[in-house]
Amino acid sequence: AQSVTQPDIHITVSEGASLELRCNYSYGATPYLFWYVQSPGQGLQLLLKYFSGDTLVQGIKGFEAEFKRSQSSFNLRKPSVHWSDAAEYFCAVGAIGGNTPLVFGKGTRLSVIA
Amino acid sequence: DAGVIQSPRHEVTEMGQEVTLRCKPISGHDYLFWYRQTMMRGLELLIYFNNNVPIDDSGMPEDRFSAKMPNASFSTLKIQPSEPRDSAVYFCASSFTAAEAFFGQGTRLTVV
Numbered sequence: 370a371q372s373v374t375q376p377d378i379h380i381t382v383s384e385g386a387s388l389e390l391r392c393n394y395s396y397g398a399t400p401y402l403f404w405y406v407q408s409p410g411q412g413l414q415l416l417l418k419y420f421s422g423d424t425l426v427q428g429i430k431g432f433e434a435e436f437k438r439s440q441s442s443f444n445l446r447k448p449s450v451h452w453s454d455a456a457e458y459f460c461a462v463g464a465i466g467g468n469t470p471l472v473f474g475k476g477t478r479l480s481v482i483a
Numbered sequence: 484d485a486g487v488i489q490s491p492r493h494e495v496t497e498m499g500q501e502v503t504l505r506c507k508p509i510s511g512h513d514y515l516f517w518y519r520q521t522m523m524r525g526l527e528l529l530i531y532f533n534n535n536v537p538i539d540d541s542g543m544p545e546d547r548f549s550a551k552m553p554n555a556s557f558s559t560l561k562i563q564p565s566e567p568r569d570s571a572v573y574f575c576a577s578s579f580t581a582a583e584a585f586f587g588q589g590t591r592l593t594v595v
Contacts, residue, residue, distance in 0.1 A: 413574070463583065469581050469582065
């Protein structure tokens with residue numbers, strides 16, 4: 370069975386600074402990988418996903434993530450953070466074949482300061 | 484597409500009352516998921532359906548919880564009787580496959 374670890378519970382960055390949120394997964398093969406964002410009082414919105422091919426994936430809102438098989442990681446990055454990016458971010462892993470539900474990490478809360 | 488639609492958005496009820504949460508998935512999606520989110524336990528998968536059939540309900544916490552999907556466009560999650568520890572945000576999600584999920588806005592349930 371797959372599992373996901375998001376090592377950072379809470380991260381604070383300054384507006385305009387770069388951002389990297391960490392995600393490590395455990396799975397016996399190449400998984401499907403996802404990042405979701407949840408703003409306060411809202412549902413989870415899909416930022417980006419990786420199924421296969423290019424290991425650098427572009428998403429919405431200027432986010433990107435890179436799949437590194439050797440490190441079992443799928444870290445989320447943004448070159449310049451905006452105050453509106455303050456939210457909870459969830460990494461999720463899915464199994465090849467798509468027959469079992471996603472497994473979500475515990476989430477990383479991002480705070481943005483002026 | 485309107486996305487996954489959940490109702491109500493907020494529900495406050497007294498302990499012991501029956502609560503019914505509703506979900507309309509995205510048209511054409513074969514999978515429907517019910518999740519519960521709390522500060523302590525994070526996001527938990529309660530149950531999921533494929534083509535209206537429950538596939539795995541091992542996440543349903545107790546017999547007080549039940550879920551149905553009478554047709555492809557509607558699902559309910561029922562709690563009877565409700566307890567204060569059931570207070571949480573309940574999300575419905577749908578997808579073409581099990582390994583993806585499009586979420587609704589959630590129902591915030593408060594049991595007093």
